[in-house]
Amino acid sequence: MMATVVLTIAGGLIGGPLGAGLGGLIGNTIDRQLLRPGTREGARLADLRVQTSSYGTQIPKLFGRLRVAGSVIWATDLIEHRATEGGGKGRGAATVFTYTASFAVALSARPILRVERIWADGQLLRGAAGDFKVRTGFRLHHGSEDQPVDPLIASAEGIGLAPAHRGIAYAVFEDLELATFGNRIPQLSFEVVADPAPVALGTIASSIAPAIEGAALSLPVAGFSVQGPTIGSVLENILAASGGWLRSEGQALRLIEGDGAAERWPDAGAHRGEAGRGRGTRSIAAADTAARRVSVQYYDAARDYQAGVQQACRDGPGNRDSRIELPAVLEAPAAKALAAGALLRADSGRERRTITLGWDALAVRPGERIAIEGAPGQWRVDRWALERMTVRLECVRIARTPIAGSASAGRAVAAPDERHGTTMACWFELPPLDDTPLARPRFAVAAAGTAAGWRRAMLSYSRDGGISWEAAGSTAYPAVLGTIVEPPGTGCATLTDGIHHVIVELANAAMVLANADDRGLDAGANLAMLGAELIQFARAEPLGGTHWRLSRLWRGRRGTDPAIGTQRAGDRFVLLTRDTVKLIDLDVAIGGSVQLLAQGVEAESDVAPLTAPVSGISLLPPAPVQLRATREGSDIRLRWARRSRAGGAWQDGVDIPIGEQSEAYAVEIDAAGRVDRLSTSQPSVTIGAAGLQFPATLRVFQIGTYGRSTAATLTLSSLGEVP
Incomplete structure (x- = not known):
């Protein structure tokens, strides 16, 4: 019909009504050759779902709101980042490689308003609130005709070689972290808002073909992609879905649909006194020549713009199927109504009427609505022919638009959209939790976010007070951590503490704690760093919100008993598990300090x-423990039990290994402001009581390979106190 209408207009401008008739006749022949059923090629729905990077790929013109993959139009090579992790006695250090990439993706060949959500490999990369789930820089160029060159592209290519891509809306990612995507650029898709939605199909047609006036085609869609080999193919796609058609209006074309004003013409047998006028025929094609099922494929707004299908079927003979691929965003009931309308038009189109009229019908144009005397309803002039000085009109019944019914989009499984929140991190030196002595200080970092969407942060550390920084890779899985609200007070490291409890506030409401029995505790369950003390807890009671009460405590685990009772409100709480704590062994001197930076997805979420x-x-x-003093004649015998940083579990009934190069102790006798020092290789020492002034404080240190332990202390107020 496109050629028929266009050549009718051209013929009318050149030769008046007769020229219009001849133009329409020629155009009708062209339409029959070029627009046969099955030869139309419009935009395929898959074109918007798969990201491309091929030279010459067509960039769609976007209308309304829809999801599009786009085309990569510029990219850097992958940038490699390396970090050394691990090391220590019994295990070697590992170099971990991560990668980032910078690239630009073209979205639309006409201006857009904004980009909202972004998906990467089907998961949200950017949420509805504009928050990115992975660390990246991002800029959007809206597609204006005066937009500047992107600074990153200009710096990489040179200012004179970098195009501004004016008239093309595109997005630029700068240093997108690729570890989440297998160290490759992921398949991206973008929720693009090009115009305020909904947009009428007639408005879209007028925008891509200014010679077409489309106000009468009012069918609204939430979004639409203009993409195809020709503008004509896109218009054919619109007409097939909406049931509209084109009619010449002077020097322009008008998109119309449905019933409207119609001129009445005589039916067959009327005005028989005028030669050749009114002769008509009627034909009805067999039912099996029309489609029995019509499917409309579209983008489903209720399913994050995934492709959907709605069908309409009729009873009766035939097995022909018809499919309309409409690159538009619709609700399921609207798509169902389009399928029902197309099915009804296919069935109504089986009935055709041909009437032969005189010269006064030369002005009747293809696409005109007419009424035929004696035939119900209205008819559309489908073909126009001038034969033997008479005008022959082939007409198709105009089907009424069916009432939209209910339809289901099916189950929608949307990608989770959870905020990243502010990064919370804890950084501390950790006692060995296994039976392997260390050769370098070991530090633990546990991190999480104030919102459930937090996934990780990039780490770097400094051993020189922040002058230089070294990469340490990324954090482990999100940890369960928070702060102390009510400290547990004092306790004993050798007995289960059933008296005291601790109340903690976790970082976000998605974090949970669980109970553990004695067997589980013995296996290491519910181990937590509470301030500087390692504890285990058997009972975790939720108090509402993010507050929990922990009770039935095992205190001072792994040699942290000196920290019992030192906690204050606001100190850290970290649940220690294998998957949520990252361990870093560093060559640093005891007595110094190490700084850590944890960089989250967004700059404002970084940890100081x-x-x-x-x-x-x-x-x-x-x-040492079990420090005790007894008299041996006139002397005092001081005894103790050593402990070890290796072999924490007593499993074989014999003494645990020393865990050091040799067994050695230092003893300090602090009395009357004077400190005397002794050394021994046995867990005991004899102190002369003669001349010893009281009160006296006795301190015992175990000498290890890398230094001495904290002190075990015993204070004697008088000699009579010693048994």
Whole structure:
């Protein structure tokens, strides 16, 4: 019909009514040759779902709101980042490689308003609130005719070689972290808002073909992609879905649909006194020549713009199927109505009427609505012919638009859209949790976010007070952490603490804690860093919101008993599990400190530098225990039991290994402001009581490979106190 209408207009401008008739006749022949059923090629729905990077790929013109993959139009090579992790006795250091990439993706060949959500490999990369789930820089160029060159592209290609892509809306990603996507650029798709939605199909047609006036075609869609080999193919696609058609209006074309004003013409047998006027025929094609099922493929707004299909079927003979691929965003009931309308038009189109009229009908144009005397309803002039000085009109009944019914889009499984939140991180030296002595101080970093969408942060550390920084890769899985609200108070490391409890506030409401029985605790369950003390808890009671009460405590685990009772409100709480804590062994001196930076997805979520003192708790032996004094004649015999940083579980009934190069102790006798020092290789020492002034404080240190432990202390107020 496109050629028929266009040549009718051209013929009318050149030769008046007769020229219009001849033009329409020629155009009708062209339409029959070029627009036979099955030869139309419009935009395919898959064109918007798959990201491309091929030279010459067509960039769609977008209308309304829809999801599009786009085409990569510029990219850098992958940028490699390396970080060394691990190391220590019994295991070697590992170099971990991560990658980032910078690239630009063309979205629309006409201006757009904004980009909202972005998906990467089907998961949300950017949420509805504009938050990115992975660290990246992002800029959007809206497609104006005066937009500047992107600064990143200009710096990489040179200012004179970098195009501004004016008239093309495109997005630029700068240093997108690729670890989440297997160290490759992921398949991206974008929720693009090009115009305020909904947009009428007639408005879209007028925009891509200014010679067409489309106000009468009012069918609204939430979004539409103009993409295809020709403008004509896009218009044919619109007409097939909407049931509209084109009619010449002077020097322009008008898109019309449905019933309207119609001129009445005589039916067959009328005005028989005028030669050749009114002769008509009627034909009805067999039912099986029309489609029995019509499918409309579209983008479903209720399913994050995934492709949907709605069908309409009729009873009766035939097995022909018809499919309309409409690159438009619709609700399921609207798509169902389009399928029903197309099915009804296919069935109504089986009935055709041909009437032969005189010269006074030369002005009747293809696409005109007419009424035929004696035939119900209105008819559309489908073909126009001038034969033997008479005008022959082939007409098709105009089907009424069916009433839209209900339809289901099917189950929608949307990608989770959870905020990243502010990064929370804890950085501390950690005692060894297994039976392998360490050769370098070991630090632990646990991180999470104030919102459930937090996934990870990039780490770097400094051993020189922040002068230089070294990459340390990324954090482990999100940890369960928070702060102390109510400290547990004092306790004993050798007995289960059933009296005291601790109340903690977790970082976000998605974090949970669980109970554990004695067997689970013995296997290491519910181990947590509480301030500087390692504890285990058997009972975790939710108090509402993010608050939990922890009770039935095992205190001072792994040699942290000196920290019992030192906690204050606001101190850290970290649940220690294998998957949520990252361990870093560093060559640093005991007595110094190490700083840590944790960089989240967004700059405002970064953690300020954290400082961990190097106390040596990961290298030094724990303090001796069971310190006791007895009299041996006129002397005092001081005894104790050693502990070890290796072999924490007593499993074989014999003494645990020393865990150091040799067994050695230092003893300090602090009395009347004077400190005397002794050394021994046995867990006991004899102190002369003669001349010893009271009160006297006795301190015992175990000498380890890398330094001495904290002190075990015993204070004697008088000699009579010693049994």
